[in-house]
Amino acid sequence: MATIISGKALAAEVKSRVARDVEELRSQGVTPCLTVILVGDDPASRVYVNGKEKDCIECGIASRVLRLPAETTQDELLAHVRACNEDASVHGLLVQLPLPAHIDERAVIEAIAPEKDVDGFTPVNVGRLVIGEKCFAPCTPAGCMEMLRAAGVELTGKRAVVIGRSNIVGKPMALLLTAANTTVTVCHSRTKDLAAVCREADVLVAAIGRPRFVTADMVKPGAVVIDVGINRLETGKLCGDVDFDAVSEIASAITPVPGGVGLMTRAMLLVNTIEAARRTLA
Numbered sequence: 273m274a275t276i277i278s279g280k281a282l283a284a285e286v287k288s289r290v291a292r293d294v295e296e297l298r299s300q301g302v303t304p305c306l307t308v309i310l311v312g313d314d315p316a317s318r319v320y321v322n323g324k325e326k327d328c329i330e331c332g333i334a335s336r337v338l339r340l341p342a343e344t345t346q347d348e349l350l351a352h353v354r355a356c357n358e359d360a361s362v363h364g365l366l367v368q369l370p371l372p373a374h375i376d377e378r379a380v381i382e383a384i385a386p387e388k389d390v391d392g393f394t395p396v397n398v399g400r401l402v403i404g405e406k407c408f409a410p411c412t413p414a415g416c417m418e419m420l421r422a423a424g425v426e427l428t429g430k431r432a433v434v435i436g437r438s439n440i441v442g443k444p445m446a447l448l449l450t451a452a453n454t455t456v457t458v459c460h461s462r463t464k465d466l467a468a469v470c471r472e473a474d475v476l477v478a479a480i481g482r483p484r485f486v487t488a489d490m491v492k493p494g495a496v497v498i499d500v501g502i503n504r505l506e507t508g509k510l511c512g513d514v515d516f517d518a519v520s521e522i523a524s525a526i527t528p529v530p531g532g533v534g535l536m537t538r539a540m541l542l543v544n545t546i547e548a549a550r551r552t553l554a
């Protein structure tokens with residue numbers, strides 16, 4: 273039976289560390305501030321943004337949420353982004369995705385000042401991640417790495433397989449795992465014989481967005497399985513990309529859904545915000 277890597281316990285630890293860091297920054301005259309821009313009324317985005325706001329308040333980080341109507345034009349949104357770039361009291365800035373269809377997401381992300389880009393989505397931060405420079409790594413893969421570290425998983429020389437090649441999770445996850453000395457394979461919808469590739473993994477990361485896609489026959493006995501998926505079933509229940517019950521019989525360690533990676537994504541946003549605030553002191 274696999275050890276369960278709890279996002280709940282680890283996120284609580286990270287948040288208490290963040291709260292201490294906030295105190296220290298405040299004593300130096302800096303109150304870390306995260307600004308989130310939300311355009312329109314996508315229900316899931318609203319829930320995510322409320323969660324981010326709550327997390328900030330819990331840790332003593334100043335939270336500002338700019339809620340803009342769905343009709344906001346791209347130029348208006350860009351003007352808000354630039355105003356936040358200029359505002360020295362804002363340390364972290366993110367624009368919640370997805371944006372309404374009439375807005376070019378890339379153009380908006382590229383307008384965010386890299387030193388405030390706590391999502392790690394701007395080309396400058398992506399480029400820095402690729403070449404191994406100090407950067408803001410995207411929160412979900414950074415959270416996965418934190419879970420592997422906390423679980424004491426030795427990575428050097430191991431085989432890692434990432435299922436999913438998104439810009440937000442799959443690609444940066446592969447870069448972070450490479451930096452941690454694993455040998456990484458990235459799989460996607462066109463991968464041939466996916467199950468056989470997955471079975472080679474000592475560390476298997478599922479970021480597909482399909483409920484219980486990873487079944488027990490795709491997992492090597494003793495592998496560590498990180499489940500990034502958050503899928504809502506017709507019953508309303510949340511489940512991951514991994515068939516948890518069957519895979520936890522085979523894996524040596526596994527992250528649950530809910531209570532796994534999602535909580536770490538939220539926690540890492542706070543860590544990046546503190547780092548952005550700290551850099552203004554240097």
Ligand code: GUN
Pocket residue numbers: 366367368369370391411
């Ligand atoms: N939408 C879903 N996840 C995210 C995220 O991590 N950052 C932003 N900006 N939007 C999202």
